[in-house]
Amino acid sequence: MSLFTKLRSSKKSSKKEQAPSEIGIPFSVKHNIHVKINQSTGCMEGLPEPWLRLLQQANISSSEQSQNPTAVLQALKYYVHSIKKKPGEVKFITTTKTVDEESREIEDSITAADGHLATPVNISLPDLVEKESVQDKEVNDELDKVVKELETLETAEVPSQTTVLRRKPERKKLSDEEVMKNLKTIVSSGDPQKKYSLVKKIGSGASGMVYTATEVESGQKVAIKMMDIDQQPQKELIITEIKVMQQNKHPNLVNFVESYLVGDALWVVMEYLEGGPLTDVVTEVLMSEGHIAAVCRETLRAVHFLHSRGIIHRDIKSDNVLLGMDGTVKVTDFGFCAQIAPEEKRQTVVGTPYWMAPEVVTRKQYGNKIDVWSLGIMVIEMIEGEPPYLNETPLKALYLIATNGKPRIRNGERLSPDLRDFLDRCLEVDVDKRASAEELLKHPFLLKADSLSRLTPLIKAARVILKK
Incomplete structure (x- = not known):
């Protein structure tokens, strides 16, 4: 029996009743x-x-x-x-x-x-x-x-x-039929079931399933997210999303490859990185400042690219930085990017508040520098193995972020002056004084970056420890 699955659900009636919501x-x-x-x-x-x-x-x-x-x-x-x-x-x-x-x-x-x-x-x-x-x-x-x-x-x-x-004043919305008609004009033609051979399921959720797959002709590994369109509450935004993903490709992003309509399901094909999430490395092995600088440099390149295109990631953390076995570092999980990291306690009902900038929690006007704050918290992950307040409830973490601002770093005196200054520039509560991604790419700390191949032994060690 084929591994391919068509995600279908009962058709909704064309005429919807007015709901209380x-x-x-x-x-x-x-x-x-x-x-x-x-x-x-x-x-x-x-x-x-x-x-x-x-x-x-x-x-x-x-x-x-x-x-x-x-x-x-x-x-x-x-x-x-x-x-x-x-x-x-x-x-x-x-x-x-x-x-x-x-x-x-x-x-x-x-x-x-x-x-x-x-x-x-x-x-x-x-x-x-x-x-x-x-x-x-x-x-x-x-x-x-x-x-x-x-x-x-x-x-x-x-x-x-x-x-x-x-x-409420009604917004102009596309009908389900209009959404499907528009999608057909931007997705790839042909049958993905002939082009790709599914290998195994690596994730599932309310929005669909994620598989690893191999392109039959080239043998290249990819990740495929299969989503039931009927289950998406904002169907009309899917069209804009695919167009944006098609137009924004970068060496440090887990890139969108192509998409297909298979019945009522949208298949989104993404790059696949076998090394897994940076989380595996930060939680299991010690990283040197050279390793940390290398990851920061690659992540900042992706973040700066997104910011230059007017895009805010809003969820920079080790779970959303994927690694190749050669040490490649790529940012994932913006838009349709396949999330292949396993469920952990870090995935909470309120999202991931531990990486949030104070201005998000306090609901002040904010911009793309929230990603720089989150990068600073990710640096603490690479130093200490986890973000601040991880053992607190999400609500308590939100309170502490709003109250404390910059978190305390354990044994901060052991860090080099360059790394301490880099962290200070990231974790500046005053948004106007906080560095931009572009400015941080010129920070002297990044000159300490090891070659990416030096990350490979860490990735392999973490996989052995975690039996992956």
Whole structure:
């Protein structure tokens, strides 16, 4: 029996009913939410009950709540927004334009702690007594300002306990038929089942499966991601995504090869790197500064290329840097890039907050320098074997990033002055002072880079240890 699988699901009816999730915010609402710090316990009071439970589960103590209430609220808001995202959804390419859209999403989201859209009916949060003053008036004022943005609804004051709802303005969307028609004009023609021979499945998820395969004619190994188009919530973006991937190729990116339509499935063919993710190396073997400099140089070349094309990666970490057995270093997992790393504790419901820049967590306007911060955290991975706060819950990690800014580096005094300065340039909280990828490519630390072939013994050793 052939290994090839056609991913099909039942056809959706052409006429869709209006779903509650398509209805916008209530027309006449009150935001009667008052948050205060209890002077005797130090805990926050007045938050929605599910949020209070999240704080307890995240081990954010009463003293931490009292010391930095703004950071607590910022972390909560980002976390609550993030957990509603389906882990199987394809991550689309991010540009500076889409950053603004996400910021508005976070501000406008009306999300319950279990990740479902909260219905405005029968939600009633009683007014609390007037807020007590806290010792630091500036902190209290800032707390009040952030609280006004809380995504919590009060039922509207209308007869019969119902809520008047306003519809969202509808966006122009392509129909499923239009999406498929457009896809057929940009994917490759022919039958991929004749061109490629599948070897084995190396990953699966809600959006599809990933296989290693061999091109029959050349014998070249590739990775193929098979996605059920019907399961993608933003089908029309797939067209833009494929075009962008076709136009952005670089020696340090895991490049898009081609794509095919097979029934209702989209097959995306990508480069395959047999050495696996950098994570295997950083967690199992010690890396010298020469090794670290080599990985940083290659990664920065990819990041600078993306930034020059107006693309922000937003998920730079060791899991998304793949290695060839010859020491090749390539960045993956932007857009449709096949993610072939195994599931680990690093893959959490909220994504990967441990590498996030402070300005992302605190919802300030941000740009491509968030990738430079994440690179700095990846350098700490290569030094210490893991990112800061990895053993904390995702919510606690978000709080610590918002509170601490630059993380403490263990035994930092053992690092060379060049590496310390490189890290300082990456992990600068002030975005204006943080180096760009282009500037870092000229940093003296990169002059220490070993040849890429020196990475091969590390890759082989990690594979032996992990029995790969």
